[in-house]
Amino acid sequence: MAISQGRSKRKVSGSRYIGFRKKRLYESGRLPTYTKIGKRILVFLRTKGGGTKLALLNVNEANVFDSKTKKYTKSKIITVVENKANPNLVRRNVITKGCIIKTELGNAKVTSRPGQEGTINAVLV
Secondary structure (H helix, E strand, O other), X not given: OOOEOOOOOEOOOOOEOOOOOOOOHHHEOOOOOOEXXXXXXXXXXXXXXXXXXXXXXXXXXXXXXXXXXXXXXXXXXXXXXXXXXXXHHHHOOEEOOOOEEEEOOXXXXXXXOHHHHOOOEEEEO
């Protein structure tokens, strides 16, 4: 069954909305991309209007920004340390925006959206 981002069939009170149409293609959604640590795998996704999104499925390197030297360095990702969005993603080593990753240079906070942008940018903490 397709994932829909359309209006719910139920109101907040629990009563039903009266359906006036069926699902539309532009209301369709997709499952979240859980980016994990491993050999780099990149997937191209078609978006509305014919554009493309880059979804990272696996990655083992990140572009880490050092605020003292004002330079980016490509660094190997060791593990995920903390994720305030969902603590269960830490055990699975899933990388999302805002999570803290352990790299060769030290702990860094992810500033990009790997499931949407196809790259991992991070800032040293």
